[in-house]
Amino acid sequence: MKQLEIFKALSNKTRLEILQWLKDPEASFPEQAHVSGFEIGVCVGEIQRKAGLTQSTVSEYLSILQRAGLVTSTRVGQWTYYKRNDIAFDELSKIIQSDI
Amino acid sequence: MKQLEIFKALSNKTRLEILQWLKDPEASFPEQAHVSGFEIGVCVGEIQRKAGLTQSTVSEYLSILQRAGLVTSTRVGQWTYYKRNDIAFDELSKIIQSDI
DNA sequence: TGATAATATCGGTTATTCCCGATATACCAA
DNA sequence: TTGGTATATCGGGAATAACCGATATTATCA
Secondary structure, three states: OHHHHHHHHHOOHHHHHHHHHHHOHHHHOOOOOOOOOOOOOEEHHHHHHHHOOOHHHHHHHHHHHHHOOOEEEEEEOOEEEEEEOHHHHHHHHHHHHHOO | OHHHHHHHHHOOHHHHHHHHHHHOHHHHOOOOOOOOOOOOOEEHHHHHHHHOOOHHHHHHHHHHHHHOOOEEEEEEOOEEEEEEOHHHHHHHHHHHHHOO
16 A cells, blocks of 8 residues: 555654655755765755754755655765656555545 | 644545545445435444444544544534535645645 | 775564454434 | 443553764865
């Protein structure tokens, strides 16, 4: 049951906020030093700073969002960039109309 | 934060199933003896039988769904009928596109 | 090679959720 | 009134999630 995993991922205040930030990274994060723009996503450190939780917690939250398919990740050097997966939200929106 | 309450309500296997049943009651439940059709919803007892959990658990689950706005309830005599709130799902579908 | 930085994973405490049985409340019928 | 049926609420044990600090992993750079 995939949608259960998605809703569990969404049922946490911080994880919802992270997704909202990733929806508009330009407005939510300072320019990243090691890469130009937010095309590949936002690195864990920036998200952690903004969330105000420990590194381990934020890292775990991001992997929960990824397992649910709500974000994708790209490793570049020592950084991992997380990006909102727009397609997943389109699909979820449809599931809510047709399945539930 | 209303959407958090909604996603928490949706992050349980049985509650998701109940919503799916209420989406198409004719297909999911036997004819109710005390009322004609499913216009006002499905009574707790029918939902409980189908869920296979105790009465108290199902009653609590239904009130969680109701507090989240996902179902409405109507009391008629000694029965309470629960019905899917279509509008809430339309709104949720939009929230997923625009907010998160 | 070794030092440092970014991220992931592991082990554990505390808070929350799941789900139950027991009991309370509301309604109806005799 | 008394008894029976439908639902709601309360108290609690067990399972899961939240969140942390410590440590492991991976990459960079001198």
